[in-house]
Amino acid sequence: MKFINYLESIAGIGVFPLISLGVFFTFFILLIIWAFFVKKEHILEMKNIPFDSSNDSKQ
Numbered sequence: 001m002k003f004i005n006y007l008e009s010i011a012g013i014g015v016f017p018l019i020s021l022g023v024f025f026t027f028f029i030l031l032i033i034w035a036f037f038v039k040k041e042h043i044l045e046m047k048n049i050p051f052d053s054s055n056d057s058k059q
Contacts, residue, residue, distance in 0.1 A: 007013055
């Protein structure tokens with residue numbers, strides 16, 4: 001028996017791909033909205049974290 005036959009026997013299986021597609025697009029749309037409204041200072045602060053010497057551990 002092929003795998004597709006197992007999927008066809010599950011009631012309502014067609015809704016799961018639609019839900020996952022909806023979650024995927026919702027996440028990225030919210031991420032784009034956040035990127036437009038976040039303060040520029042926050043972006044610059046996050047960008048400079050790797051170069052910040054105060055976060056370096058003493059070796």
